[in-house]
Amino acid sequence: TGVGGRFTLADLPLRDDLRGKSAYGAPQLRVPVILNTNENPHPPSQALVDDVAKAVGSAAEELHRYPDRDAIDLRTDLAAYLSRATGVSLTVDNLWAANGSNEILQQILQAFGGPGRTAMGFVPSYSMHPIISDGTQTEWVPAHRADDYGLDVDAAIAAIAEHRPDVVFVTSPNNPTGESLPAADVAAIVRAAPGVVIVDEAYAEFSDEPSAVTLLDEYGAKLIVSRTMSKAFAFAGGRLGYLAAAPAMIEALLLVRLPYHLSVITQAAARAALQHSAETLGSVTALVAERERVVAALTEMGFDVSPSNANFILFGEFADAPATWQRYLDDGVLIRDVGLPGRLRATIGLPAENDAFLAVSEKLAATDR
Numbered sequence: 001t002g003v004g005g006r007f008t009l010a011d012l013p014l015r016d017d018l019r020g021k022s023a024y025g026a027p028q029l030r031v032p033v034i035l036n037t038n039e040n041p042h043p044p045s046q047a048l049v050d051d052v053a054k055a056v057g058s059a060a061e062e063l064h065r066y067p068d069r070d071a072i073d074l075r076t077d078l079a080a081y082l083s084r085a086t087g088v089s090l091t092v093d094n095l096w097a098a099n100g101s102n103e104i105l106q107q108i109l110q111a112f113g114g115p116g117r118t119a120m121g122f123v124p125s126y127s128m129h130p131i132i133s134d135g136t137q138t139e140w141v142p143a144h145r146a147d148d149y150g151l152d153v154d155a156a157i158a159a160i161a162e163h164r165p166d167v168v169f170v171t172s173p174n175n176p177t178g179e180s181l182p183a184a185d186v187a188a189i190v191r192a193a194p195g196v197v198i199v200d201e202a203y204a205e206f207s208d209e210p211s212a213v214t215l216l217d218e219y220g221a222k223l224i225v226s227r228t229m230s231k232a233f234a235f236a237g238g239r240l241g242y243l244a245a246a247p248a249m250i251e252a253l254l255l256v257r258l259p260y261h262l263s264v265i266t267q268a269a270a271r272a273a274l275q276h277s278a279e280t281l282g283s284v285t286a287l288v289a290e291r292e293r294v295v296a297a298l299t300e301m302g303f304d305v306s307p308s309n310a311n312f313i314l315f316g317e318f319a320d321a322p323a324t325w326q327r328y329l330d331d332g333v334l335i336r337d338v339g340l341p342g343r344l345r346a347t348i349g350l351p352a353e354n355d356a357f358l359a360v361s362e363k364l365a366a367t368d369r
């Protein structure tokens with residue numbers, strides 16, 4: 001329907017390498033219990049909402065002007081947070097920010113990937129890594145994780161030696177499996193890689209492993225650590241991702257970023273939210289405790305649960321994962337079918353949401369699954 005509705009994708013002069021590809025498409029359904037996109041289930045406090053509204057209100061008085069292209073104040077605040085979180089003294093020159101870490105990853109591939117270049121990831125991992133590679137015409141070279149989804153560092157180094165990728169993605173904690181990679185293993189991968197290594201730490205705050213930020217001083221010519229305010233910071237709707245790297249890396253990204261990519265509204269809202277980081281990050285402890293409760297309950301019911309350092313869990317075994325996904329949804333619980341045979345992923349929610357998820361799981365455990 002709509003004007004021009006008779007034309008299909010096949011009628012368009014689309015790039016050949018995009019034909020037949022699928023768009024990112026986690027279902028956005030309004031159901032009682034939403035546990036499918038690894039959001040923080042704790043809504044912002046009234047104090048945070050009020051401060052964001054005030055900051056956005058003042059920013060609106062300047063809407064006729066372009067924003068600070070380099071987002072200096074925001075990057076300074078992010079540097080202060082990440083220095084506190086990792087114990088590494090970072091400055092504004094070590095930080096870069098964009099509209100979600102997806103845009104961060106895209107900018108990195110625009111600068112370091114592209115036509116004639118390759119990007120390697122260790123799958124299963126975050127589904128956007130290959131999609132962003134496709135979008136930037138970077139050839140995606142998947143290497144496979146072990147059968148238990150753990151990352152065997154020797155196998156990873158062998159795959160890097162064989163394919164010599166220009167970009168390597170390491171996701172820690174890994175989505176959808178939940179496992180973190182120790183910093184020593186990240187360092188071994190960085191040493192083996194001929195090009196840039198992106199450590200995607202979207203879920204770092206939920207993990208007890210030290211951040212790869214601790215490796216930046218030694219490996220600054222190759223290492224980029226990507227982070228986000230979407231998960232622990234409960235700011236997914238605000239769209240704010242960032243990275244830590246050597247200043248020269250950020251100089252490289254300035255070559256590809258669109259000017260004024262972060263609106264004054266985004267910058268003001270993110271800075272106001274960051275002022276509340278102590279209180280927001282308090283939810284991390286609660287979510288980790290809930291994660292342990294959910295893992296124990298599922299294990300007790302006879303499910304196999306992958307060890308998780310994140311705010312979600314991967315579990316199974318199911319004879320038919322898509323059918324089981326639908327049975328959860330029929331009971332009002334939206335989880336994620338990540339396309340792995342026999343496995344589903346569930347985000348850790350509020351206690352009552354986790355109870356609802358566990359109640360459906362209990363029913364499934366009692367019947368055939």
Ligand code: PMP
Pocket residue numbers: 037038099100101102103126171174175200202203227228229230236240241
């Ligand atoms: N990296 C990983 C591993 C993720 O799971 C996600 C979100 N699902 C992102 C990056 C992107 O998040 P955002 O763009 O909201 O920062």
